[in-house]
Amino acid sequence: MASSDSSPILRLTFLAVLAIALFVALFARLWFLQVLAGDRFVELADSNRLxxxxxxxxxxxxxxxxxxxxxxxxxxxxxxxxxxxxxxxxxxxxxxxxxxxxxxxxxxxxxxxxxxxxxxxxxxxxxxxxxxxxxxxxxxxxxxxxxxxxxxxxxxxxxxxxxxxxxxxxxxxxxxxxxxxxxxxxxxxxxxxxxxxxxxxxxxxxxxxxxxxxxxxxxxxxxxxxxxxxxxxxxxxxxxxxxxxxxTIDSELQEATERLLADGIEASRSIERDDGQLLPSTAGSAVVLDARSGAILAMASWPDYDPREFVGGVGPDYFEFLQDPESERPLVNRALTGSYPPGSVFKHASGAAMVEAGVIGPRGTRDCDAQFELGGNTFRNWNRGVNEGPMDLSDALKRSCDTYFYALAYENWVRENADDGSEEALTEVGQRFGFGRTLDVDLPSESPGRVPGRQWREEYWLESRDRYCSQAEAAEQGSLEEELLSDLCQFGGVWRGGDAVNSSIGQGDVMATPLQVAASYQAVANDGVLMRPHVGSQVVSPDGEVVREIEPEPLGELGLDEETTAAIREGLERVLMESDGTGSSAFSGFPLDEIPVAGKTGTAESPPRVPYAWFAAYAPADEPEIVVAVNVEQGGGGSQTAAPIVRNIMEHHFGIVDADDAEFEAGEEILD
Amino acid sequence: MDLGYGQDREQRMMRDRVQTRWQSAYAPVRHLDPVLVLTALALTGIGLVAIYSAKHVALSSQDLPTTLYVTRQLIAMIIGIVAMVVAAVVDYRHIRTYAPVLYAIGLVLLVLTLTPLGTEINGSQRWLVLGGFQLQPSELVKLAVLVSIAAILHESQGKPHIGFITLSLAITLVPTGLVFLQPDLGTSVVFIWLTAVLFLIGGVQVRYLVGLLAAGVGAIVAAFQAGLIEAYQLSRLTAFVNAGDASAAQTAAFQTRQSLIAVGSGQFAGKGLLEGTQTSLSYVPENHTDFVFTVIAEELGFLGASLVLGLFLILVWRGLRIAILSKDLFGTLVASGVVAVLTLQVFVNVGMTVGIMPVTGLPLPFISYGGTSLIVWFAMVGLLLNVHMRRF
Structure with a gap:
């Protein structure tokens, strides 16, 4: 530079420093983006292009x-x-x-x-x-x-x-x-x-x-x-x-079962009760099991729903229908989710429990009195009136005698109390029959039901005691409600004789699903082996290869003496085969000599509602193939409403009367 | 001492020889700056590779030759080298004399771009099409303004009075305004920056510099106050690249984001030449022109990006050295002007691709695809050489 003036040099230095500063800024930014944060940008680049x-x-x-x-x-x-x-x-x-x-x-x-x-x-x-x-x-x-x-x-x-x-x-x-x-x-x-x-x-x-x-x-x-x-x-x-x-669903049997259940329920609504009212028969379900494998051959729940409505999402109209209380909750599979008092269809298990407890032998007898007195309470036989004389287990099942079971249940209750109450025959034997437990069926929403006893009562009371006590305090002084609630508050955990008596006939706090009832009769029919009820049989790949077999598997054994089993089976057969059996009226005209049927009626009280009708049966009684159980909510007597439906299903299955030609014929009104 | 004929002759010959040696030692051609030339050529070479990488996938998918842009850029480079030789050979003191002519031609061309003769690309009217060749006059005017202001400040002998300063301002503001109308905010900024640096180096007193700075800021504030510039206009100016095309993929935000992803995902060593996904899948728009740096950063990583920035730093260093060595103020001004424009363009362009500067349409010197820019940059290198060669 020509000028000796140092000022331009100074100014050029300033420019140089500025240039270097800008370059340093770029280097720093590149180092940050490419080296420090590079991984993140690699991911972004991938998500960009993929x-x-x-x-x-x-x-x-x-x-x-x-x-x-x-x-x-x-x-x-x-x-x-x-x-x-x-x-x-x-x-x-x-x-x-x-x-x-x-x-x-x-x-x-x-x-x-x-x-x-x-x-x-x-x-x-x-x-x-x-x-x-x-x-x-x-x-x-x-x-x-x-x-x-x-x-x-x-x-x-x-x-x-x-x-x-x-x-x-x-x-x-x-x-x-x-x-x-x-x-x-x-x-x-x-x-x-x-x-x-x-x-x-x-x-x-x-x-x-x-x-x-x-x-x-x-x-x-x-x-x-x-x-x-x-x-x-x-x-x-x-x-x-x-x-x-x-x-394992047999489409033809399934269709017949659904139709016969729906038709039977419909038809039963024209039956007049004692009080002149028509039976409500609001809903019902049916289960057909293979007596040997426990496979579910048919399972129906009424009212049903249309799965086609679910394709692409439920529309508002159908949704409203499903929610409407009048529709009786059609989505519920009552056969395994519906939990009802079983009433007399529970008596095979209850009777077996008494024999197992040692209160009575399989051929021991008790009077079938008209009523049973306990601590000032009267427990009546369904047959209000006469003493039917001494009965053994077989007789008691045939006649569905309540007082036979009352007496034994009381005796057992006394003995169990004396033995410190740790043994609970009804609960324990009930479970062997499949009651009060889930059956591990391959369908969701299975109810476990309940077989109550001391332990259950104690636990239930501990949970609900505070509620009883506060309600008792809130209730009107000296009223019946107050008396009841304060009793529950103080002694609600005590398993009383009356509880045992009620439970023995499938009432009180006993609850069971139609599937459990069917399974319990399957166990009786299958020489005492309770099989796991199941619907799936094979998983097959799209090219036809069997990926997995779903084998029938035993859930447990009833563990009864041969004599006890024989007594129960005999009693169940006599329900239908003898004219004074509670179910015989519903099976009049059925070729029982060719195809013997064993079964049990049940009429479960659930006041204030009309009783629930039950019937469970297996056939042929000597060589059982199928087990059928039917429940009709508020369907009155089991023999009246449920048994005819079971009969129709069996007639269809054994090729006697096709479902298309079947007629619902109500049985005798026996409110056992 | 008696000196004989032979002795005298010998002495004369020695004197002649020394003189010739001196003369040849000072011959301009012996004072080329090879570092400067080689660096410029290296940057251009890297640019050719980057342009190829940026465009070969898109070109082959359109059934066009994959080297289409590279060939055009090569032709521009050859013209550029010729321009460099011309700019170096003609003594720069003559160039100083012809500065007004250069300026006038540049200005006319610039005005022509705004007439129907100009070509609009991406919403900005910056180009003149002359016989199949696209010319960007604003690049030429850059050179003309540099030479003109340097000439004026040279006349003032380092002590410019207010008349010279006013004249210089007028010279720069006319093309600045024209470029601004194209609109090309980036180049307008380059003119103002160039003038500021020339004033600084040219000895304009600090009080004038401060005064001009204050006046500039005041003018912008006043423009806002008076409602001459609305906020939306400003945002349009900063994002003018997408003017006329509102589709999402063209917004400045999208460009910046994709550009950051490209640069960042290159990591330390890069994805490898022609392996950049952001580049080959056209995620970064304009990646052969304004965003060409993303190709280098993605495929060659921090190493490649640093190499390019390093080469630019060498140019800055050679330029400043030439500015200091120059025998007159004009040379110093021309050299420092070139350095100033180079530094600003590199900073604004690379800064844009790494997200620290707004998106403006300034090309990366020597590397971005664009013939006029490349030729003008070689011409500027020629000017530097010119000053360097005639520094004695």
């Missing part, structure tokens, strides 16, 4: 034992839309164009715009797939959209597998239904391999065999460019279709 596309695996079918498809898959035309294309992050249409598209969809599907936005924005949906707006639309709508795709930006038409029920409502409670997985379940670690929008079994076999039926969704990992054009497939896992489930 798209996961999920393809649904077809769910397995459920088949009856005779090969009928109870449920299978059907491709359903579906109108879906890309949420990101149409909705902004605030859940509203992202722009005017998207709004117009949504309006067009709404018009096409005859929905509110708000409803379309609602369905589209459902957060339960996975971001990996288009959100279905309407499943199972007519093909015309699909054509409309395809022809004018430019008017329906972001809208896709696809074919989704949906559940189809070729047999209609047949075995709807057993098969169950599927629904979309809920938000809570998605957060649950148990459901990690589910995505929003996935279907999951919600009841019945769909729920209990979920893992077999579901299969595995396919996943394709696509490499896409900035315009979302697919350039490459990085990985492709095709969907694995779910396995089929073959069941």
């Amino acid at each position: 798209r996961t596309v999920v393809s649904e695996a077809p769910r397995g079918a459920i088949l009856s034992s005779d090969g009928e498809e109870l449920v299978r898959n059907r491709p359903a035309l579906t109108i879906s839309a890309d949420r990101q294309a149409l909705l902004g992050s605030d859940g509203a249409p992202r722009d005017a164009e998207a709004e117009r598209v949504i309006e067009r969809i709404a018009e096409l599907l005859e929905l509110d715009t708000a409803e379309v936005i609602d369905r589209l924005g459902s957060q339960r949906r996975s971001p990996f797939r288009a959100v279905p707006i309407e499943i199972d639309v007519p093909p015309e709508l699909v054509f409309t959209i395809r022809e004018q795709q430019e008017l329906f930006f972001g809208v896709e038409t696809e074919s989704l597998p949906v559940r189809e029920y070729p047999q209609g409502t047949l075995a709807s409670h057993v098969v169950g239904y599927v629904g979309e997985i809920s938000q809570d379940e998605l957060l649950d670690p148990e459901y990690t391999d589910y995505l929003g929008g996935d279907l999951i079994g919600r009841s019945g076999l769909e729920q209990s065999y979920e893992a077999d039926l579901r299969g595995a969704a396919g996943r394709r990992l696509l490499v896409v460019n900035a315009r979302e054009h697919v350039l490459d497939v990085q990985s492709d896992r095709p969907p694995v279709p779910g396995n089929d489930l073959r069941t």
